[in-house]
Amino acid sequence: MNLKIKNTLKFLFLTFAAVMISSASALFAQTVTEPVQAEMNMNTYYIIMFVIFFLLLNLIFIPLMKSPKTAEEISASAIAQKKLIGVLTGKIIGLQPIEAEKSLLLDEDYDGIQELDNNIPPWFNILFYGTVIIAIIYMLNFHVFKTGKLPFQEYNDEVFAAQLQRDELIKSGAFINETTVELLNDPESLSAGKQIFLANCVPCHGENAGGTVGPNLTDQFWIHGGGIKNVFKTIKYGVPVKGMIAWQNQFNPKKNAAGWKLCTFASGNKSC
Amino acid sequence: MEMEKFSYDNRIVRNFAIATVLWGVVGMLVGLIVATQLFAPVMNFANQYTSFGRIRPLHTNAVIFAFVGNAIFMGIYYSLQRLCKARMFSDLLSKIHFWGWQLIIVCAAVTLPLGFTTSKEYAELEWPIDILIALVWVVFAINMFGTIFKRREKHMYVAIWFYIASVVTIAVLHIVNSIELPVSFLKSYPVYAGVQDALVQWWYGHNAVAFFLTTPYLGLMYYFLPKAANRPIYSYRLSILHFWSLIFIYIWAGPHHLLYTALPDWAQSLGTAFSIMLIAPSWGGMINGLLTLRGAWDKVRESPVLKFMVVAVTAYGMATFEGPMLSLKNVNAIAHFTDWIVAHVHVGALGWNGFLTFGILYWLIPRLYRTDLYSNKLANFHFWIGTLGIVFYAVPMYWGGITQSLMWKQFTPEGILQYPNFLETVVKLIPLYITRAIGGTLYFAGVLVMVYNLVKTAKQGQFEDNEATEAPPMIGDHSAQTKHKWLESRPGKFALLSAVVILIGGLVQMIPTFLIKSNIPTISSVKPYTPLELQGRDIYIREGCNNCHSQMIRPFRSETERYGEYSKAGEFVYDHPFLWGSKRTGPDLQREGKKYPNLWHFYHMADPRAISPGSIMPAYDWLFTQELNTGSTESKINGMRTLGVPYADGFEKSANEELMKQANEITQDLAKNDIRVESNKEIIALIAYLQRLGTDIKGESPVIK
Incomplete structure (x- = not known):
């Protein structure tokens, strides 16, 4: 025992x-x-x-x-x-x-x-x-001895590493940008874009994109320019003064990925 | 030797016992309601007095100061008389202490739901109540030291050391953290701002845990555990070492609540270093408790009292090991702002404080009523359902905390946040919040069973107000074998020495932070709040927004990608009080300003779920009907200027004019979207404040080497 x-x-x-x-x-x-x-x-x-x-x-x-x-x-x-x-x-x-x-x-x-x-x-x-x-x-x-890294040093390293990785990806053409983006019209892309719209944009632009806080996306007016390239730019960088947030950190800008499909949906609603 | 006849005051002990049980039930019930609100927003009952932000502080204050507070006094008034072989110094002071403390609790229960709060955690009560607390505490201190001075026992037992250190330190903590400038009856601003306020607050918050929830309870353990087990304390030498090291080291560890914040790095590192050193001193109490039971484990199987105490001491050991682990920067990076911390504190609160209190009550009430416990079976049932409750509470919260933190930090291979929408990480937690509420319900059910058992015990017994006893007078012999024995017979010197020991850590951390400018680099673009923003900020405080929203972006890429540039010390120089928060039930708001249009905030505050489906935030209807009290603007501006905020002389006279101007701009902007709202409504001020948040340095690019 x-x-x-x-x-x-x-x-x-x-x-x-x-x-x-x-x-x-x-x-x-x-x-x-x-x-x-x-x-x-x-x-x-x-x-x-x-x-x-x-x-x-x-x-x-x-x-x-x-x-x-x-x-x-x-x-x-x-x-x-x-x-x-x-x-x-x-x-x-x-x-x-x-x-x-x-x-x-x-x-x-x-x-x-x-x-x-x-x-x-x-x-x-x-x-x-x-x-x-x-x-x-x-x-x-x-x-x-200052051999350990303080929080802001850790942060700078972290951001630096991420920037390098991003540069690599951009160089390899993994991302699309406002000059390379092109309109897609196939039903699959459109419905994928719609899903992203419903998940992220409804609070400001309304369920049918008719506008509430944000402007109407279904009429013939474009406040910040029409066409896929302008719409891509507006979504990517936002219009901070008017409350449209920049989505570049949230949507995946990889080829054929979410961000592109969203643009397709947004610009497809009205004639470009 | 001639024996002196006297009696113990049992009535005061019983009164505190009744208050303990009563407030325990109330505090835990409120806890259960706030837990439910987190998965069912309808439980906010659509009115301002029961919304989460207002009654979460009610829960924490009730369980800490009402439940645990009364339990401390119950235990001290019982054990101190017997350890000193003397009746309490003054029956009148005992009464004033008892009723004064209950008055404070009632004041808290009324003012907190009404929205009178300083926003500083566990120190939310406004200045008149702060003064009342200080007065009642002094009454208690006089009563306690009076009893110790007229004791018949030559040396003070270890339990009394802990009582002395607690009483002295709580007084220091309460006074220093509550230095505030009243601007009206029930509204004040702390004299400290931003980083300094944060440092003082968490020096207080951390050590309130130490000297309200820990050291008095260690004192209680040192009396009630050996009494209940009928065993000698394992090691007197260990008592000495762990007592002095605990009170000295504990006081330094406050900054571990502020790791990766704008607090100066050296202070953060001190917080971590002292937390590491805290493991052994904390464990000293657990070892002495558990090894005291050596050779009595057969009794543990039989006695519900000992079972409660064993689990309490074990929970104490777990929580005090986890604490230092959470102070390691890389663990803290994950755990801070999440439900992990909620789990951690509840292991301490439910396990250590709760179970030790229950153990003491089951031991004490039958003795006060000179009878046996009504039902051992029910007490055992309470033990098991309570233990189960703790497990069901803690596990989902640990799980949820880690899950959410990892989701916040997750990047896709392309370097984009995997879960950019904060709400996604909240929705994931709903099932865990439900499980936690079930755990809380089990624990609460156990408490109700205890209430029944204790009432039945009291009914079958015979209570005696004054328990007659006798003891020989103290011999005036002052020879001592050791230095510590010498000290043990000198309560005044003992109190003085413990005061010196606890003051060192706080002074070393605070003085440089207050005096050396380089600790808080100024930023020229940071300006004082406009009158409307200041009023809006006070509404933010009143509604307790800081209970769920932090204003502290930590230097991690996952946070700067989500929220914007990380927070700088210089941004908070006009923040009386600081509003960094300690938990992110909702997203950080430090850079909320200008992120969304006014209209978005207008809709969102009226109906959060219309804008963010699935959100668990309560709606704030009353802000849309209540008029802003502009009568207070002048005294607020004056108060802020007294505290060092550079408002121009005479500005207070034109402040309301400026306030209305800014409010009109917002209502005109809203009117563009067909929203008709008067400029004098509270919502306008709140929107103005939210739109200002973090904008002073917005747009500055992060430093990359």
Whole structure:
């Protein structure tokens, strides 16, 4: 019974150590220059995997220790195990056998409550002073040696990386723009465009594009120029002064993708 | 030795116990209503007094200050008398404390739905109530220290250390965070603006969690857990180490609520560093609690009291490990502004505070009424349904928080936001909000069962106002074996030392932020609000918009793509109070200005679901009928000028003229779309404010190296 408790405690301790180690590694992973998004997800993933790995290790480890064959081996391993656990509990967990409690009782009692003079568990001290050291290194890393990246530096890197990627995509012709866009009239594109219209534009332009907050898109007037190229431009950059927001960050400008179909729908409603 | 005869005041304990249960039921019921509002907007009951923005603060204030507050006083008044072997210092002060505190709660319950709020979380109450709180707190402090000074026990037990630190620190926190300039009865502006206000507020908010929800409860645990288990405290030395390290380190960690914001980087890093160091001191309490039960685990199986306490202490351990993890920048980047935080605080609130309170009540009420608990079976039922409730509450909120955050951050391979429409990420959470409300209902049902059980217990027992007892007088021997024992017999010095310990962290963080200019670089294009915008801002505050909308764009590409340029410290220099928010149930509004036409806001505030189908925002009908109170403009402008906002001298006289001019411009713009609305309606002021938001630096291109 006693052994069981000790085993459980040891198991808990190892799991805890695993969590501590993995979180400490996550702490300093902030310096990686990869886009923050992917890095964060991977870190979380690593933490989870680390914990699971240690849990499994413990689950395997404890039964393994209990599988000796002969009686001799049993007693020998039991002794070894006791020794090992003794060392562990003594040095790290710091638990005194419960029988020793009487000698640890302090004299005073407060409304019947007494206190034991147990040592502070060594693992507690390891944890406490360990985190103090981590905290000091953390401050040094970001503010003295400046090896860690502060939020705005992380941000600049992130934006820079995204800009490079975007330039690549533009060069490869993956995006259409206001000079390359062309009108599509096939029913499939039109209905896809209609779906996008219904999902995004109805609040201002009305369900039948008759206009509410935004102007009517079904009459013969074009405020910002007709034709697919002008309509594309209006949607892409918006007309901020009049409340038409720029959609270039929201619609996919990839060839044959949403943004194009929307333009087709919008300009197809009236004669271009 | 001659024994002195005296009696314990049990009546005050019982009164606080009744208040605990009563306000607990009320606070949790309001919590259940706000939880329901998030998936069924009809539960806002189409009137201003029950809309989410107004009653969410009612829920948090009720459970923190009414439920937990009364429970703290119940536990302290019971244990302090017995640990000091003395009756409370003054029965009159006890009474004033009790009724004063209930008066504060009633004031809160009336003013918050009426829209009187400072907007600062857990410090929403307006200035007259703030003064009342300070006075009642002083009464409590005198009563407590008076009792400690006339004690018959030479040394103060560890529970009393925690009580002392809590009383001292809460006084400091409350006063510093509530320094505000009244501009009318029930309306004030904090003296701090923007970044400084945020720093002070989260120094307060974080340490209200520390010194209202944590340290007093640790004190209660140190008394009631060993009493209920009949076991000695595991380690006296651990008590000393974790007490002093906890109160010293906790106070520094406030800035972890402001990671990736416009707060100076060094302050953010200090917040993280001290949060990491906080793990062990926090866990000291859990270890001492759980190891005290060593050799008594058979009793845990039998006793519902101990079961509640074990889960409470375990929940405390989980929440205090999670807290530091959430303070790591890369975890915070995901969790902040999401329901993950809601899950985190409820593990603490429902698990630690709730369950410890229930454990204490099940132990205490039978003793006060000199009888046995009416039904152990019902108490066990409460335990299991409560535990289930916590699980059903926490899991969906963790799930929802992570899901939504990842959706916010998801880019397509072309570098475009995958979910550009914020609403898409909200609609995804609806089933989780429903599950959470079920969890809350289970928990609440357990509380009702407890109420029945306790009432039955009281009915079958015999209550005694004054419990007669006797104890020898304290011997005037001042020799001490250790330095700490020396300190334990000197309450005045003990209080002084703990005050010094808790002041260090706050001072180190605040003084540089207030005094060193480079911490908040000024931006010349940032101008004070116009009178109409200022009035609109106060409507924004009154309606509690900040409960669901942040005004803080963090430096992530996913946020600048969605909302615009990230927030700069210099943008908030005229914001008394700051309105950064702590949760994004709706999208960030920092750059909302000029994004949509006036008409859009007009329609959207009247019927959010007509403009954004599926939205969970309540409608704000009353803004369209209520007239703007322009009588307050002059005193508001004067107040702001006193606080350092550069309005020209005499501007307050012509402010209303300018206000009407701007309002007319908006109504004329609306009239173009056949909307006929008078310029003096509140909605016009709110639109003016929303259209101003973040526009001062709009158009400036982001810095790219």
